[in-house]
Amino acid sequence: MNFSFAQLENFTIHILQKIGCSEEDARTAARVLLAADVRGVDSHGVARLSGYVRLWEADRINARPNLRIVHETPSTAVVDGDGGLGLVVAPFAMQVAIDKAKKAGTGWVSVKHSNHYGIAGIHAMEALKHDMIGISLTNASPLVSPTFSRERMLGTNPIAVAIPANKQPPFVLDMATTTAANGKLEILQRKQQEAPLGWIQDRDGNPTTSPLGVKDGGALLPLGGDREHGSHKGYGLGSVVDIFSAVLSGANYGPWVPPFVAFLEPHPHPVGEGLGHFFGAMRIDAFRPADEFKTHMDQWIGRFREALPVAGQEKVLIPGDPERELEAQRMQEGIPLLEPVIADLKALGKKFDVEWIA
């Protein structure tokens, strides 16, 4: 069943206000959360709303955070999220990066004491409005094993980079540093299909195709899948995301990152506060005139679109193409939600006396 962006936005705003968010924060959080739904990352969208609420119920989210810069230089800052929703903390911190870039050419912000911030890409894309390149990283609950390990040490720690063009749509990379994101496994679980080898390992660290492997104590695998195919590179990238997001800011890192699900307790001996993010903004004209750059980006994108495809493929895609096309479609046709998600949201509405969509 499909719902309009406005319907889901309205419902989300009301729920977030019920748990104590200001109207402004609720609007910001709803915009970020729903960006996942319209861009096709259904696992990170409104389906997670009740998860955030459960974290608030467990006293692990502060609905009225005092967001502030605790350390800064002309091009850097550390932001303390004060336990707020990542959906609110991240836009604040990205704005700090953009403001720094306006003056110093670039801005780099590491964030501590935050929570899950939705999809990485939406924060990076904020820079596009200012003719800047945007970068967004976050660590996350440990589900991924390093190469040669059978222990869960890292999150799916995404990397997002948004780069403006002129006539072409922007280049928007938004990728987990694992072979496959957790959301893809959930889809296989629902469909009861096998996962390709290279996505997951079982609890002993052996390759498995069971989509339940991670639930049964196994782990997601770093991009590359195994040593022979470069999993040490995916592990290295996920590690850099973890260090920039949390060791630079003073958040929890690696296996200490607090879990998103409220039924799992955070580590009893944390090494920092909450989870961490990292944002960057680079003014294009801090390097060369923006028009010149964007004309070359048009040429870059145009040339890659025209790269000779292999037999059976129509064309080569540019990072961001699939999400943008889906966004256009879903803004028009509505956002499809699965029955269990609808039931979950209805129950949430009933609990907080917020009318579900008429």
Add this chain to the structure above:
Amino acid sequence: MNFSFAQLENFTIHILQKIGCSEEDARTAARVLLAADVRGVDSHGVARLSGYVRLWEADRINARPNLRIVHETPSTAVVDGDGGLGLVVAPFAMQVAIDKAKKAGTGWVSVKHSNHYGIAGIHAMEALKHDMIGISLTNASPLVSPTFSRERMLGTNPIAVAIPANKQPPFVLDMATTTAANGKLEILQRKQQEAPLGWIQDRDGNPTTSPLGVKDGGALLPLGGDREHGSHKGYGLGSVVDIFSAVLSGANYGPWVPPFVAFLEPHPHPVGEGLGHFFGAMRIDAFRPADEFKTHMDQWIGRFREALPVAGQEKVLIPGDPERELEAQRMQEGIPLLEPVIADLKALGKKFDVEWIA
């Protein structure tokens, strides 16, 4: 046969002076070039010396470049390499990034009109001496096909990140954005062994295990190997490296990047000057006190080293471990060179009247 670092350094310096480099530049270039040999990236070390000389003979390297900043803000710069050896241009540009970081907290430098710069990691590691995080990217001759394409559009475009610790050795990631670097294919070719599936494709874009696939008109594959295993992520990362290195600076990008080998002509209609690099330096204490950060890095590294290994593996590695261990060994026992490389260097010495190692 093994040679000492000092022997190979001395020979390299003399050869580079013979083609017109200043003594200072020759020393810088030799240090960077030999870092590859001691760290085990044999394909990027002294074995390439005659390749650089052939580029100079083809008038595609300027031995006396006028390196200069052509655009800057407090935290950024564009450096014009003036056609110089990348081995000399890169250390100059990285120093600009470090100097910017001293004042503004971070420094970001995009470089145009350069050439091959050796291994990415050695430039990032320069930041470690200053309690900074170092980043080093470069584009390179097109050998890699985007996902769904059979055309060579990108180089192996490496990403290097160096992060200081206290008692632990530094974290040094230095990775090609392909499943396997070109040097690994060369080894398989010499040994006449098959490559694993997922490393290369043939000229039609079909997976192949022939190590000659790339020579026969095929391509290296982005990290991930195929769409199902996330090759669009490797393609996306390689693209970001290309754009930061070349579209930001005004160098050639994508299929326009000039080839390293002198027997292939550069593109007749270049879109920029030479090839491009990108460097970053972030002062640790622009985020939090350096001691505090490095203590947490010790804890991060220590915890990951102790992650439970899978059966048959002794331990989990930290990025930079294998290269550092090899460096310690080769500085003591010498650097092994293959017979064809020795013959090539001897011929070079004879040509320029430089005595080969006694």
